[in-house]
Amino acid sequence: MTLDTFVIQLTNGLVFSLLLFLIAAGLSLIFGLMDVVNLSHGAFYLLGAYVGLSITRWTGSFWLALLFSPLLVAVIGLVVERFLLRQLYRRGHLDQVLCTFGVGLILADVMRSVWGSYVESVAIPAPLDGQIVIGGLPFPVYRLAVIVFGLLIALGLWLLIERTLVGAMIRAGVNDAQMASALGINIPRLFALVFAGGTALAALGGVAASPILNIYQGLDSEILILALVVVVIGGLGTLQGAFWASLIVGMADVFGKALLPEFSVFVTYAIMAGVLLVRPQGLFRREQTRLA
Amino acid sequence: MTNDDYSSALTRRRFLRAVLAGSALVGAGALLNSCGAPSAGTSAPATANTTPLKIGLLVPSSDIYAVLGASITQGMQIAFAQVGNEAGGRPIEIISEDEGTKPDLALQKARKLVEQDQVALVAGVVSSGVANALRDYFHDGQKLLVLANAGANALARKAKSPYIFRASFSNWQSNWQMGTWAAANIGKRAMLSAPDYAAGKEMLSAFRNSFEAAGGEVVQVQLTPFPNIGDPAPFMAQIRDAAADFVYAFYSGAASVAFVKAYSDFGLAQTVPLAGVGFLVEQDVLPQLASAALNIRSALHWAAPLDNPENKAFTTAYQKLTNQQPNVFAVQGYDAARLIIEGVNAVQGDVSQQDILLKALGAATFASPRGPFKLDPNTNNPINPCYVREVRQAGSAYTNVVIAMLEAAGDPGDDSKDTPVA
Numbered sequence: 001m002t003l004d005t006f007v008i009q010l011t012n013g014l015v016f017s018l019l020l021f022l023i024a025a026g027l028s029l030i031f032g033l034m035d036v037v038n039l040s041h042g043a044f045y046l047l048g049a050y051v052g053l054s055i056t057r058w059t060g061s062f063w064l065a066l067l068f069s070p071l072l073v074a075v076i077g078l079v080v081e082r083f084l085l086r087q088l089y090r091r092g093h094l095d096q097v098l099c100t101f102g103v104g105l106i107l108a109d110v111m112r113s114v115w116g117s118y119v120e121s122v123a124i125p126a127p128l129d130g131q132i133v134i135g136g137l138p139f140p141v142y143r144l145a146v147i148v149f150g151l152l153i154a155l156g157l158w159l160l161i162e163r164t165l166v167g168a169m170i171r172a173g174v175n176d177a178q179m180a181s182a183l184g185i186n187i188p189r190l191f192a193l194v195f196a197g198g199t200a201l202a203a204l205g206g207v208a209a210s211p212i213l214n215i216y217q218g219l220d221s222e223i224l225i226l227a228l229v230v231v232v233i234g235g236l237g238t239l240q241g242a243f244w245a246s247l248i249v250g251m252a253d254v255f256g257k258a259l260l261p262e263f264s265v266f267v268t269y270a271i272m273a274g275v276l277l278v279r280p281q282g283l284f285r286r287e288q289t290r291l292a
Numbered sequence: 293m294t295n296d297d298y299s300s301a302l303t304r305r306r307f308l309r310a311v312l313a314g315s316a317l318v319g320a321g322a323l324l325n326s327c328g329a330p331s332a333g334t335s336a337p338a339t340a341n342t343t344p345l346k347i348g349l350l351v352p353s354s355d356i357y358a359v360l361g362a363s364i365t366q367g368m369q370i371a372f373a374q375v376g377n378e379a380g381g382r383p384i385e386i387i388s389e390d391e392g393t394k395p396d397l398a399l400q401k402a403r404k405l406v407e408q409d410q411v412a413l414v415a416g417v418v419s420s421g422v423a424n425a426l427r428d429y430f431h432d433g434q435k436l437l438v439l440a441n442a443g444a445n446a447l448a449r450k451a452k453s454p455y456i457f458r459a460s461f462s463n464w465q466s467n468w469q470m471g472t473w474a475a476a477n478i479g480k481r482a483m484l485s486a487p488d489y490a491a492g493k494e495m496l497s498a499f500r501n502s503f504e505a506a507g508g509e510v511v512q513v514q515l516t517p518f519p520n521i522g523d524p525a526p527f528m529a530q531i532r533d534a535a536a537d538f539v540y541a542f543y544s545g546a547a548s549v550a551f552v553k554a555y556s557d558f559g560l561a562q563t564v565p566l567a568g569v570g571f572l573v574e575q576d577v578l579p580q581l582a583s584a585a586l587n588i589r590s591a592l593h594w595a596a597p598l599d600n601p602e603n604k605a606f607t608t609a610y611q612k613l614t615n616q617q618p619n620v621f622a623v624q625g626y627d628a629a630r631l632i633i634e635g636v637n638a639v640q641g642d643v644s645q646q647d648i649l650l651k652a653l654g655a656a657t658f659a660s661p662r663g664p665f666k667l668d669p670n671t672n673n674p675i676n677p678c679y680v681r682e683v684r685q686a687g688s689a690y691t692n693v694v695i696a697m698l699e700a701a702g703d704p705g706d707d708s709k710d711t712p713v714a
Binding site for chain 2: 002005008009012015016019112117118119120121123124131135136137138139140142143212213214216217218219222253254255257258261262264265
């Protein structure tokens with residue numbers, strides 16, 4: 001691999017890593033506060049992508065899609081939280097997993113009947129549809145924008161959690177929901193907010209990734225698996241963990257494909273298996289007591 | 293337990309009573325027929341068999357091949373509608389099952405169609421993996437299977453069967469003709485790219501063998517993850533590094549959209565021309581690829597703008613039925629149904645005359661949207677025309693314009709012309 005090629009693949013790795021972070025952050029956030037493994041995350045991603053596609057077609061603007069698709073999908077997330085998940089918080093993980101998995105299947109069928117089975121693609125929006133030469137290869141500007149966008153979202157989420165009142169409430173809820181509730185924090189409302197936020201992040205990832213990964217039936221389960229791998233490696237429920245794990249998985253995917261194409265699928269799972277063996281709680285999970 | 297025994301006794305008694313009443317009403321012969329006994333054919337020849345002819349349709353209705361399954365089904369519907377949904381004097385009844393993607397589950401569905409629904413034959417099958425899994429069941433059981441897609445070479449070679457007919461293609465076809473043509477018309481140094489599974493390797497092998505025989509050189513073979521290619525960006529840098537005259541690729545469906553779009557996004561389309569087998573830019577993905585597919589040359593046994601009366605009639609009928617442009621999979625479904633109609637007509641609806649039926653199926657010829665349709669008696673695989681198409685813009689739409697017509701060929705029938713690619 002020449003230096004040029006290395007630089008290109010490194011950039012590819014950054015693009016895919018930050019795409020992964022966008023995809024996995026919501027899953028991580030929901031688990032962190034709510035202790036719910038949301039197996040409908042991939043379906044919300046795909047729903048966001050499809051809604052974004054329709055908005056782009058109606059309005060002609062990808063940017064409106066990027067703004068409004070997450071909002072619309074968050075409303076659906078709110079409904080799912082209020083009428084389904086809320087009944088299950090007192091039950092075990094298995095019930096929640098079955099419920100969210102079922103929601104994912106229902107959403108998949110709805111999406112099939114609304115948007116059909118053809119592969120859809122979204123054109124790269126102006127003014128990001130050009131190329132910049134990196135390492136002698138014209139590199140799509142949109143992909144570079146994904147790096148910047150992903151970093152901005154990461155920074156924004158970090159500020160939200162660490163520096164705002166809502167973030168303080170969320171952190172309190174994560175550490176001890178009962179105590180936080182006793183202190184007057186409205187835990188049900190906080191849960192609803194976080195679930196809606198998590199689904200909005202999934203939808204945001206869906207819209208942002210659609211010019212690169214396209215949109216098709218079945219993408220939901222691919223995305224769910226990727227997101228699960230990221231949060232398992234990073235440690236369920238830590239945002240920093242999700243960020244660094246995205247970098248590891250993204251780089252492993254790109255350099256696996258470039259150097260060992262026959263084993264590229266295996267590389268990612270090998271890393272996950274290794275992490276599970278050595279640090280089953282994930283690489284970045286803070287030790288904490290959980291009362292749930 | 294006693295409840296169960298009681299209820300089952302009741303149903304048995306009720307069943308017997310119904311059978312008795314039925315036989316009293318319609319006579320023993322008709323009863324035998326309605327139970328689907330295969331050889332009730334001893335009845336008087338004057339009364340033709342007008343019971344529905346059951347055809348099992350096994351195509352995917354879910355998962356990544358759903359579009360292919362729907363296209364094949366719609367193509368068949370058009371062919372059956374053209375003959376008033378009747379073949380050999382019997383109304384046609386379609387019983388559908390979801391092929392899915394898992395060979396063992398698909399085999400269960402096929403068994404259900406044959407054993408429970410008592411279908412006269414099974415048609416469809418998109419996946420080669422599924423076709424391979426069905427092969428022994430149909431061959432050993434001497435049941436009829438008409439393939440509308442699955443291209444595994446083996447089904448025309450060591451796994452061929454007198455009970456299995458293919459109305460589509462073998463993976464060898466088109467690729468082999470394209471190898472010779474590409475060496476003369478595109479370039480001498482090629483990089484090959486396909487998903488890392490049996491069909492991908494078979495297609496690239498066929499291309500490589502004739503390409504090298506015509507003086508071409510393969511600089512690199514790129515095999516990518518199957519079924520999900522994910523982000524194809526890492527492969528684009530490899531293509532740049534290989535510095536070939538052109539890239540020859542096989543991708544289909546979602547993988548095709550990912551690959552061809554990335555190829556264009558990374559500016560490779562301007563420097564290294566992309567060519568491939570026709571599925572790469574077939575009508576099911578072409579509207580999504582749009583300008584990214586411009587100038588891609590590909591070989592296939594059909595092209596949307598083919599100028600023959602059957603293709604025009606088929607295109608009109610397909611647009612009327614679906615509001616969409618037909619694709620090669622719809623044509624294959626149409627031809628599979630045409631083949632079935634020819635066979636059933638030859639035995640005047642009496643599918644129990646299997647020898648005559650098999651012979652008629654093998655000898656069937658008709659004008660298809662792809663051109664003249666004819667099976668190779670040695671392989672039960674069609675002798676396909678081969679069109680080189682180039683993606684051009686026509687108004688706001690994109691289309692595969694035919695720029696060359698290569699020699700028609702059937703599958704060679706054995707592996708002697710094929711050395712594995714990787």
